[in-house]
Structure formats: C-alpha cells, structure tokens
Amino acid sequence: MKMVSRSRRLLAAALGLTTALTVTACGGDEKQASLDTITVMTKLFGTAPDPGGELQQAVQKLIGKKLDITWVPNADYNDKLNVTLASNSIPDLVVTNEKSPSFIRAADAGAFWDLTGKLDSYPNLKPANAQTARNVMVNGKTYGIYRTRPLLRSAVVYRKDWLAKVGLPEPQTVDDLYRIAKAFTEQDPDGNGKKDTYGLVIPKWPGNYASSSPYDTMETWFGAPNGWGQRGGKLVPGFDTEEFYQANRFMKKWVDEGLVNPDFATLDAGSWNDPFVQGKGGMIIDVNVRGTDLAGRFRQKDPKDFDKVSMVGNMKRSDGQKFSLPFTGYLDVLAISKQRIRTDEQLEQVLQTLDKLQSQEGSSLLTNGIEGRNFRLEDGKAVLINQDDAQVKVIQNDVDKAFIQLGTRASVGLGQYPFKYSNDIEQKLFDQRETLMQEDLKTAVHNPALPVVAPTAVEKGQTLDLIIPDARIKFLSGAISEEQLRAQVKRWYDSGGTQVAQEVNDLVSKLPK
Amino acid sequence: MATDLVADRAPDPPKSTRGRVPRAAPKTPGRRLALLLRNRWLYLMLLPGVLYFLVFKYWPMYGLHIAFKDYVPFLGYSGSPWVGLEHFEELFTGPDFGRLMANTLILALLTVVFVFPAPIVVALLLNELRVRIVKRSVQSLIYIPHFLSWTIVASLTYLLFSADFGVLAGFIHDVVGGQRVDYVAQEEWFRPIIILQLLWKQTGWGTIIYLAALANVDTQLYEAARVDGAGRWRQLWHITVPAIRPAIVVMAILTSGNLMDSGFEQIWLMTTSLNRSTSEVFDTYVYYIGITQGAFSYSTAVGLFKGVVGVFLIVGSNWLAKRLGQRGLY
Numbered sequence: 001m002k003m004v005s006r007s008r009r010l011l012a013a014a015l016g017l018t019t020a021l022t023v024t025a026c027g028g029d030e031k032q033a034s035l036d037t038i039t040v041m042t043k044l045f046g047t048a049p050d051p052g053g054e055l056q057q058a059v060q061k062l063i064g065k066k067l068d069i070t071w072v073p074n075a076d077y078n079d080k081l082n083v084t085l086a087s088n089s090i091p092d093l094v095v096t097n098e099k100s101p102s103f104i105r106a107a108d109a110g111a112f113w114d115l116t117g118k119l120d121s122y123p124n125l126k127p128a129n130a131q132t133a134r135n136v137m138v139n140g141k142t143y144g145i146y147r148t149r150p151l152l153r154s155a156v157v158y159r160k161d162w163l164a165k166v167g168l169p170e171p172q173t174v175d176d177l178y179r180i181a182k183a184f185t186e187q188d189p190d191g192n193g194k195k196d197t198y199g200l201v202i203p204k205w206p207g208n209y210a211s212s213s214p215y216d217t218m219e220t221w222f223g224a225p226n227g228w229g230q231r232g233g234k235l236v237p238g239f240d241t242e243e244f245y246q247a248n249r250f251m252k253k254w255v256d257e258g259l260v261n262p263d264f265a266t267l268d269a270g271s272w273n274d275p276f277v278q279g280k281g282g283m284i285i286d287v288n289v290r291g292t293d294l295a296g297r298f299r300q301k302d303p304k305d306f307d308k309v310s311m312v313g314n315m316k317r318s319d320g321q322k323f324s325l326p327f328t329g330y331l332d333v334l335a336i337s338k339q340r341i342r343t344d345e346q347l348e349q350v351l352q353t354l355d356k357l358q359s360q361e362g363s364s365l366l367t368n369g370i371e372g373r374n375f376r377l378e379d380g381k382a383v384l385i386n387q388d389d390a391q392v393k394v395i396q397n398d399v400d401k402a403f404i405q406l407g408t409r410a411s412v413g414l415g416q417y418p419f420k421y422s423n424d425i426e427q428k429l430f431d432q433r434e435t436l437m438q439e440d441l442k443t444a445v446h447n448p449a450l451p452v453v454a455p456t457a458v459e460k461g462q463t464l465d466l467i468i469p470d471a472r473i474k475f476l477s478g479a480i481s482e483e484q485l486r487a488q489v490k491r492w493y494d495s496g497g498t499q500v501a502q503e504v505n506d507l508v509s510k511l512p513k
Numbered sequence: 514m515a516t517d518l519v520a521d522r523a524p525d526p527p528k529s530t531r532g533r534v535p536r537a538a539p540k541t542p543g544r545r546l547a548l549l550l551r552n553r554w555l556y557l558m559l560l561p562g563v564l565y566f567l568v569f570k571y572w573p574m575y576g577l578h579i580a581f582k583d584y585v586p587f588l589g590y591s592g593s594p595w596v597g598l599e600h601f602e603e604l605f606t607g608p609d610f611g612r613l614m615a616n617t618l619i620l621a622l623l624t625v626v627f628v629f630p631a632p633i634v635v636a637l638l639l640n641e642l643r644v645r646i647v648k649r650s651v652q653s654l655i656y657i658p659h660f661l662s663w664t665i666v667a668s669l670t671y672l673l674f675s676a677d678f679g680v681l682a683g684f685i686h687d688v689v690g691g692q693r694v695d696y697v698a699q700e701e702w703f704r705p706i707i708i709l710q711l712l713w714k715q716t717g718w719g720t721i722i723y724l725a726a727l728a729n730v731d732t733q734l735y736e737a738a739r740v741d742g743a744g745r746w747r748q749l750w751h752i753t754v755p756a757i758r759p760a761i762v763v764m765a766i767l768t769s770g771n772l773m774d775s776g777f778e779q780i781w782l783m784t785t786s787l788n789r790s791t792s793e794v795f796d797t798y799v800y801y802i803g804i805t806q807g808a809f810s811y812s813t814a815v816g817l818f819k820g821v822v823g824v825f826l827i828v829g830s831n832w833l834a835k836r837l838g839q840r841g842l843y
Contacts, residue, residue, distance in 0.1 A: 086586045
C-alpha cells in the first residue's frame with residue numbers, strides 16, 4: 001500500500017505541475033506593479049545592447065525610470081509582435097505597425113490606449129507634422145506616437161562614374177532614365193569589355209502594394225495614385241487606373257530588354273546593395289538614405305576612390321508633368337499597452353516619461369549618443385569622436401543599431417543633430433536629401449486613404465493583400481499577359497475588394513477635414 | 514504460477530516456466546495493483562513520456578476551440594465571442610480553398626509516387642551490392658544530406674537554379690539551349706524542385722529502416738531458392754520484397770497521416786511571388802494568415818481541418834492495409 005500512495009502522490013504532483021505550468025503560461029495575472037520599470041519591445045538591427053551599458057544607464061538616468069527592453073531582430077519583428085499580441089503579456093511600450101490587422105484587432109479589443117487628443121499637451125509628443133499626424137490615424141483614432149521619418153525620401157541613386165562614361169546628362173524624365181538604363185546595360189560602363197551590367201537593381205519586395213517599392217514609385221511618376229486616388233468623385237485603388245498599366249508596360253520593357261537584374265523576382269531584399277556595389281547594376285530607386293549608405297560602402301571598399309554615387313529626386317512623366325512619391329512620414333508607432341497601465345493617472349505618468357525621453361536631450365541620447373563620449377557638436381552638427389575606443393564603439397553600436405529605434409522626434413539617418421561626415425562626398429549626398437525633399441514635396445501625391453483601415457481589409461487581408469503585388473511581378477517577368485493582369489485586378493474586386501473600396505470611401509468621407 | 518490460470522484455459526507451459534505473469538491473468542483490482550507494484554520502475558520511467566504528451570500535445574488541444582470563436586488575445590479564451598462554424602464556412606467557400614487543396618494534394622500525390630518508393634528501391638539496390646565496404650560507404654554518403662537544414666538546401670537550390678547566377682541552370686541552358694529559365698521562380702518548376710529536394714535530402718535516410726529489415730532476412734531462404742534455380746530477380750521478387758513488406762506497410766501508413774503536412778519549412782523557403790499559385794499549401798497558409806496576419810481563429814480552423822483530414826487518412830489507410838491482409842499499425 002505504501003507504494004500505491006506514493007505513485008498516487010506522484011501522479012498528483014505531476015498533475016499539479018502540469019496545471020501550474022499551464023496557469024503561468026496562460027495566466028493574465030493582474031499584478032499592480034509600480035511603474036518604476038517600463039517594459040518595451042522594439043526593433044534591433046545588430047547586436048542587442050547590454051542593459052547595464054553606458055547608453056541605457058544614461059537614458060534611464062534622464063527619465064528616472066528603469067527600462068526593460070526586449071530587442072527583437074528586425075527581420076523577425078512582425079512575427080514576434082503577432083505572437084506577443086497573442087501571448088497576453090504585452091510590454092508597456094510596443095513599436096508596432098498600427099495598421100496591421102493583428103494590431104487593429106488587439107486595439108479594437110481594448111489592448112492599447114487610444115491616444116487621440118491626449119498627445120497635444122506634451123510638447124515633445126504632439127505631432128510635429130499635420131500630414132503625418134493624419135497618415136498615422138486609424139479611422140480617426142490615434143493609437144501611438146509616430147516615429148518620424150522624412151515625409152519625402154524617394155530618389156534615384158545612380159553610378160556617377162558610369163553616367164560620365166556613357167556621356168549622358170543627369171536624368172529628368174522617365175525617358176531619360178530609360179536611356180541611361182539602356183546605356184548602362186549595353187555600353188559597357190564598367191569597361192571590362194563584357195556586356196555584364198544592367199541598368200537598375202530591384203529586389204523581391206517584401207511589402208504589399210503601395211509600400212514604397214520601386215514599382216510603386218514608378219507608377220506614381222506615371223500619374224497613378226499613391227495607393228488610392230480620386231476618379232469620378234470616388235476613391236479607387238491605384239492599380240485600377242490606366243496610369244498603373246502604362247507604368248507597368250514601361251517597366252516590363254525594361255525587364256524584357258534586360259535592363260533590370262534578371263533575378264528581380266527572387267533577389268532577397270537584404271542583399272539589394274550587393275549588385276550595385278559589385279558594379280553589376282547602375283541604379284537603385286529607393287529612399288535617399290541609400291545614397292549616403294552606398295557611398296559609405298564604396299568608401300569601405302576603396303577609401304581613395306569612392307566618389308561614384310550621385311542621386312536625383314523623382315522623375316517627370318514624358319509629357320513633363322511631375323508626380324512625386326511621398327512616404328508616410330513615419331515608420332511604425334510607439335503604442336501603449338493597457339495590460340499594466342490601466343488608469344488614466346498611470347497613462348499620464350508614462351506619457352510624461354515619454355515626453356522626457358523624446359525631449360531634445362533624450363532624443364539626442366537615442367539618436368546621436370552621449371555627447372563628449374561618441375560625438376561632439378560642431379556648428380550644430382554631430383561629429384563622431386573616439387571611435388577607436390572599444391567602450392565608445394559599444395555606445396555607437398547601441399545608438400545606431402538599437403536605441404535609435406525608440407526615437408520618435410528624430411529619425412534614422414538624421415539624428416537629433418545632423419551628422420557631420422568626415423568627407424565631402426558623403427556630406428554632399430547627406431545635405432542633398434533636404435533639397436530634394438523640399439523640391440519634390442511640391443509635387444507629392446499623398447495617399448488620401450492612409451488614415452483609414454477598412455474592416456473587410458482586416459478580415460480578408462490574407463486573401464487580398466498578395467493578389468496585386470504577385471500579379472504585378474508576374475506581369476513584369478512575362479509569366480502573365482496584360483489581360484491576365486487586368487483579370488487579377490478583377491479577382492481582387494471579386495474576392496472582397498469591392499467591399500473594401502466601398503468601406504474606404506465611407507470611412508474617408510467621415511474623417512475630420 | 515500455473516495455478517493462477519483460469520480453469521477453462523489450457524495451461525501454457527512455456528510461459529509459466531519463464532516465471533512471468535501470464536497475459537491472460539484476470540484483471541481483478543488486487544491483481545492490477547500487484548502488477549503495478551511489480552513494474553513500478555517501468556511505470557515511473559513511463560511518467561516523463563506521459564507528462565510530455567499531456568503538457569505539449571494534449572493540453573494545447575484545448576486551444577483548438579478558438580477555431581469556433583472570434584479570438585482576441587486581449588479578451589482571452591473566455592472573453593472572446595463564439596461564432597460557431599463561421600471560420601470553416603469562410604474557408605470552404607473562400608477563393609483560396611480549391612487552390613490550397615489542389616496544391617496540397619498534388620504535392621502529397623507526387624510524394625507518394627516518387628519520394629516514398631525511392632528509399633525502398635535504393636535499399637534493394639544496396640542490398641544487391643556484394644562488396645561490403647562499397648555498400649557501407651554509399652549508404653553513409655547518401656544519408657548525409659538528411660542532416661542539412663532546409664535553409665541550406667533552399668539556399669543551395671537558389672544558387673544552382675536561379676536565373677542570374679544559377680550554376681546548374683546555366684549548365685542546363687548551355688546543353689539544352691533555348692531561353693534561360695529561372696527555375697526557382699517558375700510556377701511549373703516548383704513541384705519538380707520540391708520533389709527533387711526531398712529525394713536528395715531524405716532518400717538515404719529512409720533506406721536505413723529498410724536495410725535493417727533486409728538484414729533480418731534468413732540467408733537460408735536464398736540458398737534454398739538458388740538450389741531451386743531462382744535467379745537474382747526471382748530471389749528479389751519472392752524473398753526480399755515479401756520480407757520487407759511489413760516494414761513498407763507500416764511506413765506507408767505512417768506517411769499517409771502526414772500527407773497533409775507538406776513540410777512547412779521547405780515550401781515556405783521556396784515560395785516566391787511568381788510561384789505562389791502552385792506553392793501555397795495549408796501549412797504555409799496557416800503560418801501566413803496566423804502569424805504574419807494575426808488571424809488566429811481562422812488559421813486555427815484551417816489547421817484543425819488539416820488535422821482532421823490527416824486522422825482520416827491514417828485510420829483509412831490502416832483499415833485498407835488490414836483489408837489487404839497486412840498487419841497494419843494497430
């Protein structure tokens with residue numbers, strides 16, 4: 001009998017353990033922890049900072065609170081975020097795409113604070129740009145503090161030395177661009193005697209339709225709406241316009257004539273720079289930050305001879321009209337979870353902390369680093385210093401690869417204080433961004449439907465989202481004809497797009513003007 | 514011990530001499546207890562296994578009920594509203610269902626036709642090899658790919674078959690001529706590539722179990738057959754194949770349960786915008802809508818459907834095996 005009771009006890013213990021595990025795994029314990037520590041989840045682009053590191057200590061000292069940060073590598077971020085939203089242990093502050101179906105579902109269920117109208121009383125949190133503040137809305141509500149980015153940063157980056165070699169002027173129109181691509185492909189710009197170059201490098205674009213891909217950019221140049229546009233007093237999706245087909249026919253010509261990298265449909269977005277730096281491709285249509293970035297890569301290859309990169313803004317259409325592709329003006333928002341921050345007082349406390357974090361001093365810590373340690377100010381510009389010191393290197397890494405992701409007032413590539421480069425070439429490309437942006441903003445085509453999210457799109461996103469980008473790539477690579485591309489647009493409407501269009505129109509008409 | 518047997522049963526001398534408790538012993542509570550006590554250490558060793566299944570296999574099944582709810586994590590299991598069969602209706606009537614079903618089934622069929630018999634054929638071939646050292650080294654060499662991850666296999670495939678820098682694609686182009694084909698981006702090449710990858714990676718590993726079965730064949734049978742004048746083919750057909758037939762049947766039944774599992778990782782890694790019409794299967798679809806789109810309930814419904822079909826397949830093929838006079842799995 002002794003053994004029986006023992007095995008019974010073992011069984012009971014086993015069951016108890018199982019239950020305990022389950023409860024801890026799924027339990028929504030309502031600990032009223034104090035807000036001395038704020039938990040954060042954000043993106044990471046390299047190695048994760050040490051929580052005891054100099055920079056984190058400095059940030060914590062400034063805001064007077066401890067930070068418990070979960071750094072998630074950028075490539076896995078969306079998956080991890082969705083899993084976190086499902087796990088019921090959401091950090092206090094989350095960097096998130098506030099338009100993603102999973103976030104909207106969670107926010108609708110009350111998992112996040114609705115910050116509409118609450119940010120205006122905080123000098124460092126209230127939106128600095130009205131257009132961006134509008135873009136960030138979800139059907140009239142603001143769910144987070146946007147992480148600012150330049151509002152217009154589309155540009156064409158090209159090989160300066162190749163252009164000189166083929167003897168063509170800087171491009172102004174899409175036709176100029178085509179001529180350059182053709183010359184880059186056929187006139188042996190790298191002078192190795194072989195026809196082994198192409199005009200334009202495009203990767204397999206990871207985003208959906210109207211996600212600022214090179215395809216979207218060119219469509220905008222042809223006058224297609226950026227996402228959604230007016231036609232006959234109603235909003236229609238950009239891919240349902242003749243300009244969309246014109247632009248795609250134009251791009252298909254590039255593909256057919258070999259002016260684009262042949263593996264454009266499968267080239268990973270992570271290795272987009274390689275063909276350019278290796279001298280296989282001569283142009284990249286993307287954000288203007290890439291110009292400086294690429295120049296830096298050439299400098300690393302050969303510090304003596306790297307003046308190879310130049311850039312221009314958006315192109316004019318053949319008839320001289322210009323349409324520029326603006327970006328949303330932000331990338332993701334900082335949303336505040338309701339799981340631990342339950343009352344208005346607690347929210348206020350968190351917002352005050354965030355306001356301190358995004359003050360000029362905090363913003364400079366997040367985006368530039370520690371003054372006197374890894375940078376110093378020179379005419380209002382940040383000059384990197386002590387970069388050979390191992391400890392300073394750590395600070396620099398923590399800023400560039402990690403903490404900059406928490407900044408909402410200054411942005412990646414700019415910083416609270418603009419960088420001062422050690423050479424004129426990169427400096428010029430950097431300074432050029434502002435000029436290009438101001439010039440192209442005049443012709444920017446904003447997406448009127450950005451502030452709304454149609455319920456059907458949330459529900460049927462899984463079916464709808466891939467139809468158009470897939471069809472577009474198939475058309476460009478010659479797998480389907482234009483008729484079939486049009487049929488795919490029709491399929492989009494039939495699979496729920498008709499409803500989405502209806503809802504988008506309704507929701508936009510209800511937006512505050 | 515023989516005295517413990519029930520009266521109407523004939524005594525079983527060989528068993529009783531082994532000193533074990535006969536299987537046919539009546540299961541009175543007292544006896545069970547005695548059995549339990551006697552084998553306590555075995556039961557104790559069983560415990561971790563049982564726990565594992567309880568915690569990681571059975572308990573999560575509780576979560577399956579969100580397939581019938583509009584699950585929002587913040588509201589939790591209890592707070593999310595019930596919606597009945599809505600998600601299943603959406604799946605069965607939705608535009609994706611036919612394509613998903615076709616893709617999954619076609620891949621499953623191709624696997625059955627090409628991948629399943631491959632290890633059997635290779636094992637039989639290896640068995641015919643008479644030089645031991647050759648046999649051993651070939652066997653070892655062909656199961657090495659099994660240890661490579663799908664990520665590596667996929668990268669190799671891209672390296673070999675993509676249009677820009679595909680070494681093998683370039684070679685094929687030079688030999689066959691015609692237009693350069695971007696194999697990894699073509700929807701009609703997706704299935705052949707998947708099958709080739711599976712063959713390359715899994716065949717060698719799969720031969721292990723058949724070779725083990727073959728090792729058990731009584732060599733006297735071959736000698737007898739030779740005396741009767743049977744050639745190599747006759748021996749293969751009448752001795753070797755029947756000898757490994759039980760192994761084949763068990764493997765077939767086990768495979769049938771996984772027919773709806775198309776190997777998520779492999780397919781996900783090989784999917785591009787261009788081949789999605791042939792590459793999207795239930796597994797990748799569940800991941801895409803569940804994890805990247807956050808539609809938890811809907812993807813659970815899809816996964817549940819897939820699981821139910823898998824159970825039917827395994828039960829059905831077991832039934833079929835028994836009907837055909839084989840032993841079956843259970």
